[in-house]
Amino acid sequence: MARRQDEMVPEAGFRSYYGQPVIKPPIWHEPHMPAYLYLGGLSGAASVLAATAHLSGHERLGAASRMAAFVGASAGSVFLVTELGRPERFLNMLRLLKFTSPMSVGSWTLAAHGGLTAIAAAAAVTPLLPAPMVSRILPGCLGGRVLPFIGDASAMASAVTGPIMATYTAVLLADTAVPAWHEAYRELPFLFAGSALASAGAVGMLSTPRAEAAPARASAALGAVMETAAGIVMESRLGLEGEPYRRGKAGLLMKASRVLTLGGGLLAPIAGRSRALTALSGLAITAGALCTRFGLLEAGRTSAADPRYTVVPQRERAEARRLTVVPDPAAPPP
Amino acid sequence: MAERMGFFTDTSVCIGCKACEVACKEWNDVPDDGFVFRATSYDNTGSLGADTWRHVAFIEQDGRWLMSSDVCKHCTQAACLDVCPTGALFRTEFDTVVVQPDICNGCGYCVPACPYGVIDRRERDGRAWKCTMCYDRLRGGMEPACAKACPTDSIQFGPLDELRERAEARVERLHADGVLEARLYGESPDDGVGGDGAFFLLLDEPETYGLPPDPVVTTRDLPDMWRWAGGAALTLAGAVAVSFLRVSFPRVPFLQASFLRRR
Structure with a gap:
């Protein structure tokens, strides 16, 4: 028979209310939330690739990246809206702009970024459509001269919203009471940025003629290295709070992500002209980026569900503060 | 702005009658949260949530029972309010934190942001819910339903400054009576959330009651x-x-x- 709550606690000195969680776990769903994190990151980094490709004259890579940025932002928005408890009220996200709410900042960023990438993508596909069709949809010179100009300007502007898209989601996770997320707030943005860059590079590699895909391959490799480095630093710096990243389902996903991302990333620059190796590398990076996002959500849930991760670090902090209090000389000796 | 109002929950006189839970549900029309036999204690609501705005915890220890009616802390620095993207969560003229159900779009961000695990989303209706400190009653000059129903005055309602003084005196009295384990929780404006609008007198460590020992507002x-x-x-x-x-x-x-x- 369970006699006291002490019998249920896994470690000496740590107490809880019948082993129940102290904080509520994140209620975000699979695959919505991880899929949005992946697509938003992909879109953000792809828009930077698209703008740089345009400036350096890599038009094929630029067009492919514009499409990736648009598809990522729009598909991501769908996942984000369906994630809401009241999807019909999604416009309430734009009732106000609050810098204390990463979700508010993110909603505005996504709104701007989604619009910009849509215009940039429209300008990229218009030349591929038959001329009579274009002139039927767009009156006069709009399709011929105005749209390409607006499209380029939008692509340039989306290179500003893009990096915010790729990193604000790290703040979104870190700005919670979930110990595994909050304590990782220094490394998470770099992990997200690296993963986004690798994802965009992978899509660029897979969708661009190999002769023009060298920058995409380099992006994939740099992103993979950045994500891996951030992940290693994060896991080594976090003590008990980092445990959910190493154990259970989240641990498996994070390990799979490490192998796939780094393997795919290192393969990217040497895949060079081999079609099969390019495909292998791009798919491995994409799978790795998805594993990262699912792993992060799972680690957050584990971290919130076990009261140990909330109580033990807080108890240590409280004890340390108690011990550093200077004793009152007027007080009688104990 | 009216004076800051709050709760002082003195768990040393709680008898676990759950009148607070019932009164809260009745007044605020909070839906059923399930009839669950938890096989751990007399606790049949488990924890605070979208459909449980007062939660009476039962802790069976050698030679004594601890009972405590938990509630939203109405933090001075409220993480739920900070992270809410729609402005559905707002601070009232009584310095309490309230969700406007007609604005909330159920994004769920407040849920993992709360360092106490109070607010939650009601899945059948898609919005976030928590204690309002009976905002409607306060506006009508009445005390919240839970405090009104409490038969032992374990739940005390009033201006926060007054409650803090009363709580200090109560702890001193208990210490003088030999109850040395009595301590206040959430009363200090210097803590990680700037002090709770609803604070407690506890007879054991906070984590024993399911409360975080040193909460910090994530923002x-x-x-x-x-x-x-x-x-x-x-x-x-x-x-x-x-x-x-x-x-x-x-x-x-x-x-x-x-x-x-x-x-």
């Missing part, structure tokens, strides 16, 4: 988080630029790996 680190994210965003842009620089050196051997080329 305290937010400026720092934005700085790190800014650094990462710039690094991302820089890395893309570097990726294109490499095009100028297309014959770097390790990038070309000629052995992989198809002849």
Whole structure:
């Protein structure tokens, strides 16, 4: 028979209310939330690739990246809206702009970024459509001269919203009471940025003629290295709070992500002209980026569900503060 | 702005009658939260949530029972309010924190943001719910339903400053009576959330009652988080630029790996 709550606690000195969680776990769903994190990151980094490709004259890579940025932002928005408890009220996200709410900042960023990438993508596909069709949809010179100009300007502007898209989601996770997320707030943005860059590079590699895909391959490799480095630093710096990243389902996903991302990333620059190796590398990076996002959500849930991760670090902090209090000389000796 | 109002829950006189839970549900029309026999104690509501705004905890220890009616803390620095993107969560003229159900779109961000695990989303209706400190009753000059129903005055309602003085006196009295384990929880404006609008007198460590021992509002680190994210965003842009620089050196051997080329 369970006699006291002490019998249920896994470690000496740590107490809880019948082993129940102290904080509520994140209620975000699979695959919505991880899929949005992946697509938003992909879109953000792809828009930077698209703008740089345009400036350096890599038009094929630029067009492919514009499409990736648009598809990522729009598909991501769908996942984000369906994630809401009241999807019909999604416009309430734009009732106000609050810098204390990463979700508010993110909603505005996504709104701007989604619009910009849509215009940039429209300008990229218009030349591929038959001329009579274009002139039927767009009156006069709009399709011929105005749209390409607006499209380029939008692509340039989306290179500003893009990096915010790729990193604000790290703040979104870190700005919670979930110990595994909050304590990782220094490394998470770099992990997200690296993963986004690798994802965009992978899509660029897979969708661009190999002769023009060298920058995409380099992006994939740099992103993979950045994500891996951030992940290693994060896991080594976090003590008990980092445990959910190493154990259970989240641990498996994070390990799979490490192998796939780094393997795919290192393969990217040497895949060079081999079609099969390019495909292998791009798919491995994409799978790795998805594993990262699912792993992060799972680690957050584990971290919130076990009261140990909330109580033990807080108890240590409280004890340390108690011990550093200077004793009152007027007080009688104990 | 009216005076800051709050709760002082003195668990040393709680008898676990759950009148507070019932009164809260009746007044606020809070739906059923399930009839669950938890097989641990007389607790049949488990924890605070979307459909449980007062939760009576039962802790069976050697020779004594601890009972405590938990509630939203109405933090001075409220994480739920900070992170709410729609403005559905707001601070009232009584310095309490309330959700406006007609605005909330159920994004769920407040749920993992709360350091006490109070607020939650009601899945059948898609919105976030929690204690309002009976905002409607307060506006009508009445005390919240739970405090009104409490038969032992374990739940006390009033101006926060007054409650803090009363609580200090109560702890001193208990210490003088030999109850040395009595301590206040959430009363200090210097704690990680700037002090709770609903604070407690406990007879054991907070974690025994399911309360965090040293909660900190997550948004305290937010400026720092934005700085790190800014650094990462710039690094991302820089890395893309570097990726294109490499095009100028297309014959770097390790990038070309000629052995992989198809002849």
